[in-house]
Amino acid sequence: MENQSNDKKYLLISGLIVVVVGSFLGGYFFSRAGYAIETAPLRFTHLNRDQAPQDVNWQILWDTLQAIDKKFVDGPVDQQELLYGAVSGAVASLGDPYSVFMTPQKSQQFQEDLRGEFSGIGAEIGIRQERLMIVSPLDGSPAEKAGLRPLDVILAVDGESAINFSLDEAVGKIRGEKGSTVVLTVLSDGAEEAKDVAIVRDTIVVKSVELDISEKDGNKIAVIKLRRFGEDTKKDLDKAVTDLLKENVKGIILDVRNNPGGFITSAIDVASNWVKDGEVVVSEQFGDGRKDGHRASGVPRLSGIPTVVLINEGSASASEIVAGALRDHELATLIGKKSFGKGSVQELIDLPEGADLKITIAKWLTPDGFNINVEGIEPDIEVDLTSENIDNFEDPQLDRAVEEVLKKM
Structure with missing residues (x-):
């Protein structure tokens, strides 16, 4: 889900990883320990010591930073890298592989990923x-x-x-x-x-959407391949849906195999082609137990057309949200292998000088309340795709999907 504000975005992604400890008026404050790292000029500053929390000895951090600055043999130390290292260490202490601090360079790489x-x-x-x-x-x-x-x-x-x-x-x-x-x-x-x-x-x-229409037993079947859930997915999928409806297809195969995820808004846009307006596509469950539902919007143009969703071990995050929504609303049959199991929500926060913070803030639940994280989505029909199949250009998962679509017609 991409917020309308400029300082944060919500996304689902299975690669890359951040948390910061607070940003105030151009300086980073490590809790309220009495010190700040000012960015202009870059230096450590001592202040508000009387506000330091009593249950944590922040002096360990400050003594370490001072010792590095004064005694490190290869000094003077690059204060920028020292800052990045301190923040990265704070994030790593969370033990969450999807929370990460990104330097400006790594943030740029992350944005390139989302653009494909x-x-x-x-x-x-x-x-x-x-x-x-x-x-x-x-x-x-x-x-x-x-x-x-x-x-x-x-x-x-x-x-x-x-x-x-x-x-x-x-x-x-x-x-x-x-x-x-x-x-x-x-x-x-x-x-x-x-x-x-x-x-x-x-x-x-990475192309977001690909459409292939073929004829089987006199019936046209559309295969929609989603490679990622990016900013261009809705536009590309809208065009694909328009094209396949013009062709009067009788069945649809939505292929999200090896799709690692992307923006939650794109996942909801995709699901809204099947799920009725106003019905829940996915819910966020926060640490305090609060749940927020994200609902389908618009006309479900593909509702009523027999649909199969292909998933595998590489289907993660937004792919699992779409597959779970269509399964729980009984709008599609899932075929393939159990999905990856990445059902957590990351908030992307812009930091000064091009850095970013990506931190896990919630977990995703399917409409029926299933927790996607770790467990993944089980297919209704399990079909293997072996190395031998790949070497011989065979796709038994797609073949079974075609069979199931024909049965639904």
Whole structure:
């Protein structure tokens, strides 16, 4: 969900990660410990010591900063990097892989992701069971061409162990300039031995929506492939819906396999093509138990057309919201494999000098109250897609989806 204000946005994303400790009048305050980091000029300042909380000894932080400044052998210390490190450490202490502080450079990379344009290998990554793994390689990307698959565990990047990498660190090491090469050591799902995979980085442009209409047994079936939930998704999907309605299609397959997510507003826009105006698409559950429902709006132009949703291990976040909404409202059959299980809400907060804070503020619940986070969405019909299938250009999940759509007609 993107707020109308300029200082924060809400999104669902399965890659990248932030929390800050307060921003007042051009200086960062670490709680009310009596110190601030002023940005013009950049320096640490002592103030309001009498307001320091009694249950936390903030002096540990300030003594450490002073010791670094006075005694570090390779000083003087870059105060900007010291500030970034302090804030990053505060965020990391939350133990939440989706909350992260982003420096201006990393913030720019994050914005490029949402626009669907960046330079890298073309794969979304996530942390599951404390392991760094591939969530979804993008279609036609260097990652996919190199053979990476969802749930591949990344053990090392260019020979450096990835065991203790945060998502932020992993993204920074895997990305790079177009034409450069990165070597990932990966352990594929079900494999006994790891392997090195060399990948040449390229400019990645992610198309939001693709439409394919084919005829089966005299009936036209539309396959809508959603690659991400971005700012352009509603416009692109509206055009696709108009086109398929002109073709008088009799069935629809919504393919969100390997779709890592995006803006919640886009997820609601997508679901609103099936869900009736005013009905709940998803609810936010906050830490204090409060729930806010997000409802469909507009005319559900695809309501009444037999629909199947394809999901897999790479379907995350906004993809899971749409799949869960259509399932709970009995508007579609889900086919494929259990989704990734990323059902938390991040608020994106603009910070001074181009930095950003992305912090988890709530969890998502489907209309029937199912918690998407960790557990994921189970398909109604489970169908495997094996490496052999991929090598032979077979798609048994899509084939089964076509069968089910024809049964519904």
